[in-house]
Amino acid sequence: xQPFGLFSTRALSAAALAGALLAGSTALPARAQAPxxxxxxxxxxxxxxxxxxxxxxxxxxxGVAGFAQPDSQGVWRGLDVDYCRxxxxxxxxxxxxxxxxxxxxxxxxxxxxxxEVDLLARNTTWTLSRDTSLGFDFAAVNFYDxxxxxxxxxxxxxxxxxxxxxxxCVQPGTTTEQNLTEWARANRVRFSPxxxxxxxxxxxxxxxxxxxxxxxxxxxxxxxxxxxPNSEEHVILxxxxxxxxxxxxxxxxxxxxxxxxxWTHFLLIAAEEFGITQANAAQMVNDPRPEVQRMLGxxxxxxxxxxxxxxxxxxxxxxxxxxxxxxERHLTPIGxxxxxxxxxxxxxxxxxxxxx
Amino acid sequence: MSQTTMDxxxxxxxxxxxxxxxxxxxxVRGIVWQILVVGLFGAIFYWLWSNTxxxxxxxxxATGFGFxxxxxxxxxxxxxxxxxxxxxxxxxxxxxxxxxxxxxxVGIVLATVLGTLVGIARxxxxxxxxxxxxxxxxxxxxxxxxxxxxFWYSIMQSLPGPRQxxxxxxxxxxxxxxxxxxxxxxxxxxxxxxxAFVAGAVGTWFWSRRATALRLQDGKPRPVxxxxxxxxxxxxxxxxxxxxxxxxxxxxxxRGFNFRGGLTVTxxxxxxxxxxxxxxxxxxxxxxxAGIQAVPKGQxxxxxxxxxxxxxxxxxxxxxQALRVIIPPMTSQYLNIxxxxxxxxxxxxxxxxxxxNTVLNQxxxxxxxxxxxxxxxxxxxxxxxxxxxWYNARIALVEx
Numbered sequence: 217x218q219p220f221g222l223f224s225t226r227a228l229s230a231a232a233l234a235g236a237l238l239a240g241s242t243a244l245p246a247r248a249q250a251p252x253x254x255x256x257x258x259x260x261x262x263x264x265x266x267x268x269x270x271x272x273x274x275x276x277x278x279g280v281a282g283f284a285q286p287d288s289q290g291v292w293r294g295l296d297v298d299y300c301r302x303x304x305x306x307x308x309x310x311x312x313x314x315x316x317x318x319x320x321x322x323x324x325x326x327x328x329x330x331x332e333v334d335l336l337a338r339n340t341t342w343t344l345s346r347d348t349s350l351g352f353d354f355a356a357v358n359f360y361d362x363x364x365x366x367x368x369x370x371x372x373x374x375x376x377x378x379x380x381x382x383x384x385c386v387q388p389g390t391t392t393e394q395n396l397t398e399w400a401r402a403n404r405v406r407f408s409p410x411x412x413x414x415x416x417x418x419x420x421x422x423x424x425x426x427x428x429x430x431x432x433x434x435x436x437x438x439x440x441x442x443x444x445p446n447s448e449e450h451v452i453l454x455x456x457x458x459x460x461x462x463x464x465x466x467x468x469x470x471x472x473x474x475x476x477x478x479w480t481h482f483l484l485i486a487a488e489e490f491g492i493t494q495a496n497a498a499q500m501v502n503d504p505r506p507e508v509q510r511m512l513g514x515x516x517x518x519x520x521x522x523x524x525x526x527x528x529x530x531x532x533x534x535x536x537x538x539x540x541x542x543x544e545r546h547l548t549p550i551g552x553x554x555x556x557x558x559x560x561x562x563x564x565x566x567x568x569x570x571x572x
Numbered sequence: 573m574s575q576t577t578m579d580x581x582x583x584x585x586x587x588x589x590x591x592x593x594x595x596x597x598x599x600v601r602g603i604v605w606q607i608l609v610v611g612l613f614g615a616i617f618y619w620l621w622s623n624t625x626x627x628x629x630x631x632x633x634a635t636g637f638g639f640x641x642x643x644x645x646x647x648x649x650x651x652x653x654x655x656x657x658x659x660x661x662x663x664x665x666x667x668x669x670x671x672x673x674x675x676x677x678v679g680i681v682l683a684t685v686l687g688t689l690v691g692i693a694r695x696x697x698x699x700x701x702x703x704x705x706x707x708x709x710x711x712x713x714x715x716x717x718x719x720x721x722x723f724w725y726s727i728m729q730s731l732p733g734p735r736q737x738x739x740x741x742x743x744x745x746x747x748x749x750x751x752x753x754x755x756x757x758x759x760x761x762x763x764x765x766x767x768a769f770v771a772g773a774v775g776t777w778f779w780s781r782r783a784t785a786l787r788l789q790d791g792k793p794r795p796v797x798x799x800x801x802x803x804x805x806x807x808x809x810x811x812x813x814x815x816x817x818x819x820x821x822x823x824x825x826x827r828g829f830n831f832r833g834g835l836t837v838t839x840x841x842x843x844x845x846x847x848x849x850x851x852x853x854x855x856x857x858x859x860x861x862a863g864i865q866a867v868p869k870g871q872x873x874x875x876x877x878x879x880x881x882x883x884x885x886x887x888x889x890x891x892x893q894a895l896r897v898i899i900p901p902m903t904s905q906y907l908n909i910x911x912x913x914x915x916x917x918x919x920x921x922x923x924x925x926x927x928x929n930t931v932l933n934q935x936x937x938x939x940x941x942x943x944x945x946x947x948x949x950x951x952x953x954x955x956x957x958x959x960x961x962w963y964n965a966r967i968a969l970v971e972x
Contacts, residue, residue, distance in 0.1 A: 322933050329631060329936070349634035350936035371829070381828040383749060386647065388926065389933030394645040397657035408830065409647035410840070411930075412920035421920065424729040426748050426839065428829045468632050 262466065263473040263523065266334050271313045274300035275333035278318040278415060281439040282550045283339055283359075292316045295546045296337040298536045299358060299464055299481070303335065305535040306480050306528045322389045322413055325350055328467060335477060337464040339433065341391045346465075353474045356481035357463040358539075360556040360565050362456035363395050364434040366441060369451045371428055376403065376455035383408045385418050385427035392432050395458040429453075433460045435552055442550040476522055482568035483529050486511060487538035489559055489568065494537035497530055511571045518571060529571075539566065624939065639935045640665075646930050648922050650838050661931050668927030669948055675841065675923065676910040676952065679848045683909060684902075686849060687856025694861050705857065712854035718915055721847040725919040728839035734830055743823050745831060748839060752824035755835035761815030768811040772803035779803075840921035844913065852909050856902065863898035864890065895967050903960035907953050914949075924948050 266272055276284035276296050284294040297316065304314035319327050319338055328336045329351060339361075340346075342354040365384075367373045373382075376399070386393050388411045400407055410427050412418040419440055422430035430437070434452060441450045464481070466474050487493075490508050492500045501512045510516040511529040519526035536542065543554065558564025591599060628635050644664040645657050652670040655663060694705040712720075729748050732738065737747030743754040756762065776799065783794040824834030867890050875889040914925040925945055932941025 326938050351632040381830050388930040397647050409649045425733045426729050
């Protein structure tokens with residue numbers, strides 16, 4: 217007998233979610249007993265659960281250079297990965313107290329919903345429906361992206377309109393898929409889709425010529441292009457067909473945990489703004505600017521307000537660096553420019569509210 | 573009067589036993605146990621259900637099937653019915669269901685034909701033929717199906733691009749975009765001609781039954797083929813001519829990136845079909861071989877001794893007996909083809925699993941999505957089982 221053919225991790229994960237929800241509160245650390253009590257904040261307390269477990273479980277991409285990819289030693293590297301580490305430092309003052317769970321485009325949401333991961337930092341676009349009906353809270357935007365197309369230079373396509381009649385490779389279950397159909401409808405471009413779930417397979421289909429074009433977020437295209445053997449043979453078209461604010465998200469219902477994630481992101485942004493780097497963070501504690509002192513835990517008790525150690529800011533930046541350093545480390549090498557991800561002081565969109 | 577010959581004891585009403593409310597009463601014990609077991613199942617089900625509802629509420633995850641009316645917005649590469657991304661999720665799921673059926677039905681037919689041929693070849697007295705069949709069965713059965721699918725799909729992908737496509741016959745193109753064939757432009761006349769063909773097939777079947785019945789009465793053979801020719805070929809032809817005989821061939825031609833026009837067999841569909849058919853045919857071949865070998869040799873010899881020709885021996889004596897052995901395991905294989913078609917997600921063929929997964933990902937409603945997938949497979953599988961069980965009962969040994 218062959219096994220029942222529900223192949224693929226996403227189906228398994230969805231089934232696991234269904235199972236977890238059916239079986240009750242296994243995934244939940246604590247559950248209100250009284251049915252009359254409103255399912256409000258505190259019913260799903262991720263903050264305490266993570267603290268008592270001693271490790272943060274972080275859902276990341278299966279392998280996108282620059283965002284989340286294991287290196288030759290098997291150590292996860294990338295912007296999203298370092299966000300997870302930063303939050304682990306904020307919680308435990310230890311960048312190693314984090315476990316990475318690779319998730320596909322399809323199983324990421326069920327992984328977060330079912331409690332398999334505490335936090336999803338996986339190139340996930342913030343949309344209204346995900347924020348509401350999927351039961352999530354987007355904590356921050358750590359990368360402003362947009363969707364584009366990559367074609368082989370030999371096709372001679374210069375813009376998206378040249379893709380009339382083309383076969384386009386796309387991953388399912390993403391905003392990418394919907395953006396593509398909406399763009400095609402608005403621009404009267406007819407195309408045949410090839411829809412493949414796994415990133416490696418969809419890239420392989422594009423590389424082998426099964427598709428004329430591959431569409432995803434431009435950061436993802438740059439990442440894929442950098443891993444192709446002859447990267448100069450692939451062209452990313454100038455069209456940007458959507459807004460893709462990517463960022464870490466958590467389950468709805470634990471505002472405290474969401475705050476930690478959100479303010480860790482702001483810390484990284486503000487640190488760049490104030491010139492606090494991994495190297496100079498320890499000296500910057502003596503910086504005369506009061507806001508820098510508050511961020512690094514010298515004055516005030518902002519850390520305590522978040523339920524963390526007062527020196528969390530210092531610890532985080534000493535462990536991973538500021539946002540600019542993360543960008544330089546992971547995204548500049550694969551050819552991604554700061555663009556909209558520059559600080560607001562440089563005409564970009566990255567902006568942190570005041571630390572006071 | 574048969575009643576008078578009947579044993580009078582059988583006519584007597586059975587003695588009425590009073591139900592005593594005592595543990596010693598066997599029937600009371602039986603009822604109590606049954607109530608307990610059913611109640612326990614009910615309680616477990618209720619617990620699962622209420623927990624699910626509670627947890628979904630706590631996590632503020634939307635529930636219900638209201639999303640089916642919403643616009644899907646997902647692109648689907650190949651469809652049997654017209655579909656555009658502006659259609660609803662319900663229609664997208666229907667497209668997925670039809671795609672699953674398209675690969676399952678064609679797969680079942682082809683695997684049966686190939687499997688039967690290989691099974692018979694394995695019994696052949698030709699040494700080479702039987703060894704080739706044997707090697708095929710052993711190799712194909714021992715490799716995981718997913719691996720075979722990925723293998724076939726990568727072969728499809730390594731075909732030349734559309735501009736360099738192989739062009740063995742005028743109008744036929746083979747490239748990494750699939751197989752392109754010329755096709756007639758489908759019009760109403762063709763639909764009616766097809767209906768006429770189906771009606772002709774039904775008519776032929778009735779005529780052949782009637783011919784057999786008449787032959788059993790008077791012994792005169794009545795040929796079936798003239799009527800069959802008229803009904804199967806003549807009738808559709810007349811209908812087609814009556815509609816003005818429309819005939820426009822739609823030739824595939826390279827325009828821009830891709831071929832336009834003609835009939836397309838996509839690499840995804842072809843790889844999936846090929847993988848499923850080759851894999852399942854290996855199992856079916858063994859079932860057919862076992863079925864034929866299960867017929868005792870004496871049956872062959874007795875049939876030959878009666879003067880039946882070799883074809884007649886197989887058709888009238890051996891096959892009816894072999895089928896009784898073949899049909900039950902064959903049902904399992906048909907179910908396996910249907911279920912294994914869900915491996916399509918690995919190679920980008922958009923079957924019901926692929927589309928339902930996308931839908932559940934877009935809407936975040938995993939339980940509903942998984943329930944739809946389970947319902948679809950359950951329905952298809954039960955239909956196959958039901959049909960095969962009916963057929964099995966029909967050909968079962970009638971004891972006299």
